Amino acid sequence: MVYRTQDRGARRDFWRRVVGFHRISTPWYLLIFFIFPVVLAIGFLLYSVLGNPLPEFETLAQIASNPASLMGLVIIGIVGGALSEELGWRGFAMDMLHDRWPPLKSSLLIAPFWFGWHLPLFFMEGTTQSAWGIGTLSFWLFVVTIVPLSILFTWAYAQNRRSILAPILLHFAYNFTLSLVYPLPRTVNLLHTTGLLIAAAAVVLFADSRP
Numbered sequence: 001m002v003y004r005t006q007d008r009g010a011r012r013d014f015w016r017r018v019v020g021f022h023r024i025s026t027p028w029y030l031l032i033f034f035i036f037p038v039v040l041a042i043g044f045l046l047y048s049v050l051g052n053p054l055p056e057f058e059t060l061a062q063i064a065s066n067p068a069s070l071m072g073l074v075i076i077g078i079v080g081g082a083l084s085e086e087l088g089w090r091g092f093a094m095d096m097l098h099d100r101w102p103p104l105k106s107s108l109l110i111a112p113f114w115f116g117w118h119l120p121l122f123f124m125e126g127t128t129q130s131a132w133g134i135g136t137l138s139f140w141l142f143v144v145t146i147v148p149l150s151i152l153f154t155w156a157y158a159q160n161r162r163s164i165l166a167p168i169l170l171h172f173a174y175n176f177t178l179s180l181v182y183p184l185p186r187t188v189n190l191l192h193t194t195g196l197l198i199a200a201a202a203v204v205l206f207a208d209s210r211p
Contacts, residue, residue: 001088001092002014002091002092014091014095014164017091017161017162017163017164017165018087018091018164018165018168019165020163020165021165023160023161023163023165023166024160024163024165024166024169025160028156028159028160028166029169032156032166032169032170032173033169033173035152035170035173035199036173036174036177036178037173037177039192039195039196039199040177040178040181040188040192040195042191042195043188043191043192043195044181044188046191047185047187047188047191050187052185052187055181055183055185057180057181059073059179059180059181059182060180060181063180073176073179073180074176076175076179077172077175077176077179078168078172080175081171081172081175082168082169082171082172082175083168083172085114085117085171086153086164086167086168086171087164087168089110089113089114089150089153089167090153090154090156090157090164090167090168091164093110093113094106094110094154094157094162095162097109097110098158098162103151103154103155103157103158103207104151104154104204104207106154107147107150107151107153107154108147108150108151110150110154111146111147111150112146114146114150115142115143115146118142118146122134122139128182129142137186137189137190138186138189141189141190141193144193144197145193145196147197147200148193148196148197148199148200148201149174149196149200151200151203151204152170152196152199152200152203153167153170153171154167155203155207156169156170
């Protein structure tokens with residue numbers, strides 16, 4: 001779509017924003033790689049405080065016994081969601097919406113299309129979404145989570161000079177963090193989603209309070 005709708009200069013600018021590491025400040029790199037581990041760690045902490053035993057963290061145990069498997073998770077995390085999706089959502093789509101609507105409205109507009117992109121996975125055997133099923137608690141938590149993630153990814157895009165790389169890395173950090181502790185107990189999943197909603201709400205309040 002970029003090559004169909006943009007001139008040569010805009011195409012070059014698109015790819016510069018995909019590979020432009022210099023667009024992202026050091027504080028943002030820290031936020032990108034630590035926000036989701038922190039939110040998830042708080043979820044597990046509250047889960048433990050409520051009297052529940054912590055899970056066995058099977059994926060982490062497998063990585064400990066076979067460190068080379070970590071590279072597979074990294075590749076899947078980048079290609080399987082972050083890169084393949086963010087070139088479209090925060091790259092092409094957000095560029096189109098950015099000049100017409102504010103970031104929050106643009107995020108909310110993208111969210112249902114982003115969910116629709118994932119919907120076929122609920123009907124494909126062997127996927128995580130298929131194991132959850134339609135209409136289950138995990139299904140609705142997934143639906144709800146799309147909204148704060150869309151807000152957070154758009155915030156990364158907007159605060160780093162329309163960087164496409166920033167939401168790519170943030171999307172990767174989200175997928176990678178979850179893959180390390182999958183499967184999540186339902187209570188942790190609920191606390192995790194709540195934490196993301198709180199983080200997104202804080203972003204909106206912060207953005208609205210700025211002059």
